[in-house]
Each structure stands twice: as C-alpha cells, then as structure tokens.
Amino acid sequence: MRKCLSYLEEIVPLYFPRENWEIVPGPSGENNTTVFILANNKQYVLRIYETHQDEDKVNYEHAVLLALIKRPLSFSIPVPMITLDGQTIVKTKSGSLAGMFQFIDGQNPVLEDLDQIYSFGKAAGQLTAELAEVNVNQLPVYRPYYDMDSTHPKCSLDQIKNFSFNPPENFVELTHELVIIHKQLLSFQESVPFIKKLPHQLVHGDLNASNILSDQNGKILAILDFEFVTHDLRVMEVAVSVSDFINDEEDEVIIFERIKAFLMGYGSSIKLTEGEIHALPLLIQLRSIDVFIHFLGRYWDGVDSIDTVKRYIRKAAQRVSWILTHSDKFMKFY
The missing domain is CATH 3.90.1200.10 (Aminoglycoside phosphotransferase (APH), C-terminal lobe)
Structure with missing residues (x-):
C-alpha cells in the first residue's frame, strides 16, 4: 500500500466520527489511491488524490457530481459523502486531498463483446x-x-x-x-x-x-x-x-x-x-x-x-x- 494509507486515522473520522470502521480489500486506481472502508455495515470508497493537490479541481468534480445525481440517469455515479463540517473533501496536515464516496458494486468490463x-x-x-x-x-x-x-x-x-x-x-x-x-x-x-x-x-x-x-x-x-x-x-x-x-x-x-x-x-x-x-x-x-x-x-x-x-x-x-x-x-x- 502507498504511503497515503498512513493518513487514514486522520481522514476517516471526519466522515464517521463515532463509528467503528475498517479497511476491506479492493482494487486501487492508476492515478490515485483508492481504499475501501467498512463502516455502519456499509462499504465506502476513500479516494486519496495523487495526481494533484488542487482543491479547486476536486471541488469542481464534486460540484458536478452533486448536480448530476439529480438528473435521470440509467446508471449510478459516485456520490460524495459530506463531513461533519459540511465539506466533501478533506485536506490532511501534509496537504493531501481525499474524498469519501458511497460504494457501487460491479466489475470492470473487458469490453470485447x-x-x-x-x-x-x-x-x-x-x-x-x-x-x-x-x-x-x-x-x-x-x-x-x-x-x-x-x-x-x-x-x-x-x-x-x-x-x-x-x-x-x-x-x-x-x-x-x-x-x-x-x-x-x-x-x-x-x-x-x-x-x-x-x-x-x-x-x-x-x-x-x-x-x-x-x-x-x-x-x-x-x-x-x-x-x-x-x-x-x-x-x-x-x-x-x-x-x-x-x-x-x-x-x-x-x-x-x-x-x-x-x-x-x-x-x-x-x-x-x-x-x-x-x-x-x-x-x-x-x-x-x-x-x-x-x-x-x-x-x-x-x-x-x-x-x-x-x-x-x-x-x-x-x-x-x-x-x-x-x-x-x-x-x-x-
């Protein structure tokens, strides 16, 4: 696992301050670190941004997602979770940015059929x-x-x-x-x-x-x-x-x-x-x-x-x- 995983104790309680949580296995992305979190018997996806440390970029992404979930889509999209202080992103003491999303079940297709x-x-x-x-x-x-x-x-x-x-x-x-x-x-x-x-x-x-x-x-x-x-x-x-x-x-x-x-x-x-x-x-x-x-x-x-x-x-x-x-x-x- 990448060094960003050391930030978990800093990040996760901001989304789940009173709940017990644990890491569960799952794939990670190519550009960013992805960690799967189990809390309240539900699975979530924690994304630690490694491509950049630009809050404006993440805020824009999350703003589009929050607007898009109101549209009549036939498929799911990531839903940003909100912290206790009403934010969708967390900035660690070291400057790394992270966001928590609801887990969506499924598998990456091969796209040959x-x-x-x-x-x-x-x-x-x-x-x-x-x-x-x-x-x-x-x-x-x-x-x-x-x-x-x-x-x-x-x-x-x-x-x-x-x-x-x-x-x-x-x-x-x-x-x-x-x-x-x-x-x-x-x-x-x-x-x-x-x-x-x-x-x-x-x-x-x-x-x-x-x-x-x-x-x-x-x-x-x-x-x-x-x-x-x-x-x-x-x-x-x-x-x-x-x-x-x-x-x-x-x-x-x-x-x-x-x-x-x-x-x-x-x-x-x-x-x-x-x-x-x-x-x-x-x-x-x-x-x-x-x-x-x-x-x-x-x-x-x-x-x-x-x-x-x-x-x-x-x-x-x-x-x-x-x-x-x-x-x-x-x-x-x-």
Whole structure:
C-alpha cells in the first residue's frame, strides 16, 4: 500500500466520527489511491488524490457530481459523502486531498463483446446528454484536450519537443516512437482552429473500461472517476472511449466492429455533427498523445516509474500510427 494509507486515522473520522470502521480489500486506481472502508455495515470508497493537490479541481468534480445525481440517469455515479463540517473533501496536515464516496458494486468490463460495447456507448451517450444540462457555479480548472500546453505543468510543447528529439539515455530506445508522436502533435496544432469551432460542453474526459462497472451480464451499472470533468469538445468523449479499441495486434475488422458497436450505442442518445465525425480520428490520436504527456509529467514529478511512461509512449505511437495507416478506411467506415 502507498504511503497515503498512513493518513487514514486522520481522514476517516471526519466522515464517521463515532463509528467503528475498517479497511476491506479492493482494487486501487492508476492515478490515485483508492481504499475501501467498512463502516455502519456499509462499504465506502476513500479516494486519496495523487495526481494533484488542487482543491479547486476536486471541488469542481464534486460540484458536478452533486448536480448530476439529480438528473435521470440509467446508471449510478459516485456520490460524495459530506463531513461533519459540511465539506466533501478533506485536506490532511501534509496537504493531501481525499474524498469519501458511497460504494457501487460491479466489475470492470473487458469490453470485447459487441453487445456490452453497445451498452457502454449507450451509457456514454446518456451521460453526454445529461452533462449538457448540468450547470455549476464554478469554473472548470482543467483545460480542453486540444490545449496541449496545459496537459501537465512540467510538459510544455517546447519541453515535449526537446524530450522527443533529444531523449535521455534511458529513453533512447524509444526515439522512433517519440518522433512519431511529436510529428503528429505538430500536425494536430494546425487543426486547432477548426477543432475549436466544434460543439463544446461538459465531458467526463476519461471514459474507459477502468472507469465503468458492469454486472455479470455485461450491462453498464456505473460510470466512475469524474476527476477530469471539464468543458471540452463534445466528441472528445467519443474519441477517448474509442481509442482503447485500437490495438495493432488485433484484426482491423474486429476493431471496426467494436468502434461501430460503441458509436451505435452512443448514437441512440447523441447525433454527432459531420464536423465532429470528421475530427474523430484526429482526436483519437490527441487522446493517446495527451495520456503520454500526462504520465511523462507524473514521471518527472516522481509519482510514476519509467516503465509506466515507456508503456504509454509505445501505446501512443502505436495508436497514432494505426490511425494514419487506416485513415481512409476510418472515414469510409461512416
């Protein structure tokens, strides 16, 4: 367990001051530490934020969740718990931020079955429709995906360029992949004026298998982890989800079948514009590059290992290359 678990005695009593509580086993997230707490014979999820220590970001996330739970959703979302003093977040003496949520039962789906992927797309479309109706009296802290200079405070475009063309010795083996990524990053910058004209609204920003729960029959039960919720391109929600279906070790027919299943589910609630559809391949590449920059910044912050960064460099280069290779087929697919 990570060092943040030492804060439990400080955090949990602020939510449950008079109850006995205990830690129960459960999975943790990739960006933050997740601890499962049993109190009052009920299970809760304690989330300790490690991506940042910015109260405004967490407050915005929780404000959106508290507004969204009032909407008619067909699936569950995290419900922030409130401390004795009426807050939804706790700041430890060391500066770490934490929040407690009601536990939602379910399992992370594999997302290989087409019916389940359709269900995922349908839930994503419903979420998009409801987020469009949510208003909170706070400004989002996270910038849109296309604002690449804001992905991580330590990763400006100039720093990424220098890293890509002059990688440190322990990254030299990935020089080819880094050049692919940076070349596409430059190409993307030319498309930003067109991208900015597309429909914008609140988006979850990180819809993937690790952030959804399903039952044993594959039905989507919940959408989790709204940490990156912000005002962004509406179609970016689709690009994020679809990017995970792209794997150069998989048959392209299977990949397109999965993309089609997701889009059909999504389309049952949301009809994308022609411009959004045209931009989708480019935004899938953007998502992969953004994730690489995110984890490079975490590596420079001393949070993630070099192996983690290398994994995301390879993944970004692979997905960027796949889209470039299949761009004609991708557009005819619609």
